[in-house]
Amino acid sequence: MDVGITLPGFGHDAVEHAQHAEGLGFESVWHGDHLIPVSPFLDATLVLATVAATTTRIKLGFGVMVLPLRPVAWAAKQVATLQHLSGGRVLLGVGSGGDVHGEAAWRAVDVPFAERGRRTDASLAVLPPLVRGETASVHGTPVTLSPPAPMPPVLIGGGGAAALRRAARFGDHWYPAFLPLRAVAAGVARLEELATTHSRPRVGVTVGVSVALGAVANSVVEHRIRSMTDYGLTEEQAREVVVTGSAEQARDHFARLAEAGADRIVAMPFTDDRFRQAELVAEATQT
Structure with missing residues (x-):
């Protein structure tokens, strides 16, 4: 199973964290994306471009690009451009924008919040040919971009039915976060059904996992659990999916995710000791 880790949402040390992760053997680093999120992020494209220039191997993941906020x-x-700068290391997580972030960003770019799902699908239909330098119709106008680049793998963010349908139709991976093991397994089963409908292979599965390993104050974990309820989880579900304890305990949890069908996990540390968290996650995922 591949293992990635998120970069800090803001600050000047993304390069140091990415280089540290590359040195530890992580497959990928990831950065969130939104125009006006509930928690501050730097712009994902610029962060990942900076990381691309200062690393050599590690893949660069959008976790996830809110595609309908941008002209496709x-x-x-x-x-x-990021594919060119990185030597083809992009992992393109795509989402339609969660309710938790509200409507302010959508009003700012004059996109109706209620249309975000439809616009996501419309963008995903033309994004691959545009990236590859092929002519595609955008709002009725033929558009050809250059220089072309290989289309990166597309990971469809979200844990609900719409995300599963979108992943089966457009994606290479389904990319939920904060899902209990049984929900991951159920999603994999649904993807098998949808693959038949769309005459495509069953897509892969990448799961975002909130982690705080080692000696972590209980108050920090409790704050994280409360914040996760904003994403639609019950407190009981949040306690089930947050991974705490030792590297050995984390290894057991990650193994159960693999058994449920996950091909990749993306560790999402929420404590201040992010360098140490990366080291503990690396320890937990070593075979």
Whole structure:
């Protein structure tokens, strides 16, 4: 199973964290994306471009790009550029924007909040040919971008029915976060059904996992659990999916995710000792 880890949402040390993760053997680093999120993020495209210039091997993941907030041609240009700068290391997580972040960003870019799902699907339909330099129709206008680039793998964010349908139709991976093991297994089963409908292979599964390993104050964990209820989880579900304790306990949890069908996990540390968390996650995932 591949293992990635998220970068800090803001600050000047993304490069140090990415280089540290690369040195520890992580497959990928990930950065969140939104225009006006509930927690501050730097712009994902610029962060990942900076990381691309200062690393050599590690893959660069959007976790996830809120595609309908951007004109699709611009998004395609950004993705293609990052593929060039990184030597083809992009993992393109895509989402339609969660309710938790509200409507302010959508009003700011004059996109109706209620249309975000439809616009996501429409963008995903034309994004691959645009990135590859092929002519695609965008709002009735033929558009050809250059220079072309290989289309990166698309990971469809979200844990609900719409995300599963979107992943089966457009994606290479389904990318939920904070899901209990039984929900991951149920999602994998549903993807098997949908693969038949769309005459495509069953897509892979990447799971985002909230982690705080080692000696962590109980108050920090409790604060994280309360914040996760904003994403639609009950307190009981949040306690089930937060991974705490030793590296050995984390290894057991990650193994159960693999048994449920996960091909990749993305560790999402929520404590201040992020360098140490990366080391503990690396220890937990060593075979």
